Amino acid sequence: MTGIILTTILAFILYFVLAAIIIVKTKNSKSTLKTAVAIFILLFIAGGVANYILLIPITIPNMIIANLVIALLGILMLYGITAMNLEKKKMPGNYEAALGLIILLGIIAIPGVFILGITTLDNTYESINKQEVEEAKPLNKDDTPITVSPEYARNKVQKSMSVVPNTQFYDLGKLQVQKIDGNIVFVAPVEFTGFWKYFRGKETEGYFTISATDVNAQPEFVESKMKYTNSSYFNHNIERTIYTKYPNYIQSGEPQIEVDENGKPWYVQTLYQPIGLTNKPDMESMRVAVVDPVTSDTKLVDIDEAPDFIDGSLSSEMATDQNEYYGKYVHGWLNSLFGKKDVKIPNESGTESSVTPIFDENGDMYYFTDMASPKENIDSALGYTLINARTGELTYYNSKKNTGIMDSKGAKEIVNKEFPEKKWEGSMPILYNIDGNPTWVVNVLDPNGLFKKYAYIKASDADFVVFGDSARETLEAYRLQLAQDPSNVSATGESELEKVTGEVNRALVTTQKNGQVIQFLLKGDKTIYTINAGKAPLALFLQPGDKVELEANIRDNGTGIVESISISGLTE
Incomplete structure (x- = not known):
């Protein structure tokens, strides 16, 4: 007050x-x-x-x-x-x-x-903690490079609202991705549906969690009453609670809940003070308010000093603003209107305020956004950004080494055109470097938001698409197809190669659209080895009984991508 x-x-x-x-x-x-x-x-x-x-x-x-x-x-x-x-x-x-x-x-x-x-736009741009990297680090075979789309998660949770006491008072609040006990989940509070429901109920009943990596997982309701929420009124409203204590800060987006190690929910909100005589944000001094939804006790700390259980102390709305300032005002306001040298426009394909939260192999959360050219009718990606959700550090991955890759809008359009009769659409496109190939990973959803398939799309070839029902299945099928495509110079990226010697037991030559592929088995070895004829033309003449020495990237799905091969009597 x-x-x-x-x-x-x-x-x-x-x-x-x-x-x-x-x-x-x-x-x-x-x-x-x-x-x-x-x-x-x-x-x-x-x-x-x-x-x-x-x-x-x-x-x-x-x-x-x-x-x-x-x-x-x-x-x-x-x-x-x-x-x-x-x-x-x-x-x-x-x-x-x-x-x-x-x-x-x-x-x-x-x-x-x-x-x-x-x-002041120049000052805001300079205040962003940023760096540029030439190329993204490839995923390894143990990574699962997708999460369940929030539309699908929300749909499943909505159908479980009947387990909430006095369910007629409530609706589902904002979904937030978080890591709890090592598992990546969506967390969503139940919120009041209106003033009279708040007047009758006084406090909400708790929150839901649902896996963000397993499409077959079921939501779980956790009872934890909250008096101070986004949907409460008067002094019980979270934004008002924060404003009362910190009226000289500007709040970014809607407060969201994150759950601590004891299962207790807390409301989290990103705050900033403006630069000079403006309302433009100073990205160097962003804060996060952590509010107890039972007592309204509020603590204000730097975003990188938030309690350990908070994965997203930087709001998705602020991450969207960072992308906007970073992409458009690299050389100032006038350049963003005229000339547009080095200007990059963030695409709006994200799941939260135009960004998509993802987790890396270390369990750290980032906001992903791909950048496109400001020129109209150009659907190629210039690169993408990852913003650390706890520190606000922005890393721009430049795609100069991979020119001609499509942007996220193009990837979604490919999925949308694949199932026109069913009206299935692409959701949550994320760009990964899979075995040295920039690849769009897209969720395929039906009109009701239900998950149907995964789509892996080679970013440099709109015709190279693999669909599958599970993350691992689709990833391995995509990798196998990459290995069989003669147009790929390499399909192993930075993976370690193993040396193998043996005698050929079976051999098969298949013709692909751009050439031929040889697949073979070795005696006493169940691994299916694959090599492009373009790499080893003499491999077309492999026969049972041939002795070979080879270097291959052997995967845990029983396949091996051969990089080099020596055939006794042919190449020696």
């Missing part, structure tokens, strides 16, 4: 000054004073209510606009009431001067704030 009162008082400075001048210069000053005080009380109450509803942060631009609005309303009301006592309905010179001053200040201040905001 202190923040609301302080904000309201600061919004009256200009009105105080102008009203005082008018009172001094007015003949009937006592009457004018009473009128000015009555108007102040009325506007103060109205301003307090407006601040209570809108939660206006105490920043210089906000206070300038609030001062101008309050002063204009106050002076007009003051004139309207005092003019009733005048014989002529002509505005006295004092009021004309006051209104002229307000208009003049508005003409100066509002464009001035806009211009300052433009000049």
Whole structure:
């Protein structure tokens, strides 16, 4: 409440000054004073209510606009009431001067704030903790490079809402990806459906969790009553709770819950203070507010010093803003409009505010977004960003070494065109480097948000698509098809090669669209070895009984991709 009162008082400075001048210069000053005080009380109450509803942060631009609005309303009301006592309905010179001053200040201040905001874009860009990498690190065979799409997870949880006590009071809140006990899950609180439900219920019942990596997993409801939530009203609203303690900070996005090691939920919200005389964010000094939803106790810390159980101390909304500033304002505002040198536009294919949360092999959460050219009708990706969800560090992976790869919109369109009769659509596209090949991994969902398949799409070839029912199955099928495609120079990336010697037991030559592929078995070895004829033309003549020495990337699915082969009597 202190923040609301302080904000309201600061919004009256200009009105105080102008009203005082008018009172001094007015003949009937006592009457004018009473009128000015009555108007102040009325506007103060109205301003307090407006601040209570809108939660206006105490920043210089906000206070300038609030001062101008309050002063204009106050002076007009003051004139309207005092003019009733005048014989002529002509505005006295004092009021004309006051209104002229307000208009003049508005003409100066509002464009001035806009211009300052433009000049501050460079400072905001520089405040981003960023680095550029030439190429993404390839996934290894133990990685599972996908998660369940949030649309599918939400659909499954919605169908389980009946387990919530007094379920008619509630609806599902915002889904948040988090790692709990080593498992990556979606967490979603139950929220009130409206004011009267809040009035009757007073507190919510708990939250749901559901696996973010297993499409067959079922949601689990955890009972944990919460009094302070996003859907609560008055002082029980989370945003208002945070604003009351930190009115000079700007909140980014909607607060979300994260669960600690004891299963207790906490609301988490990213905050920032603006740069200079603007509302532009300073990315170097972002904070996170952690709120106890039972007691409303609130702690404010740097985003990288948040409690260990919090995976996303940086909100997805702030990550989206970072991508926007990083991509568009690399050389300033004018360049973003004219010339557009090095400008990159973030695609909006993400699952949360245009970004997609993912976890790396170390269990750290990042926000993924691919970048496209500002030129229209160009659907190739310039690269992609990963933003660390705990530190805010932005890493841009440049795709200069992989020119001509499609962007996320193109990948989704390929999936959408594959099943037009069923109206299945692509969701949550993520770009990975699989065995040295940039690859889009896409969830395929039906119109009801139910998961149907995975799609692996070679980013440089729109015709190279593999669909599958499970993550591992689709990944291995895609890798096998890569190995069989003669157009691939290498299908092993940075994987270690094993030396193998043996005698050929079976051999098979197949013809692909771009050439021929040889597959063979060795005696006493169940591994299916594959090699492109382009790498070893003499392998086309492999026969049972041939003795071979080879180097291959042997995978745990019983296949081996051969990089080099020596055939006794042919290559020796």
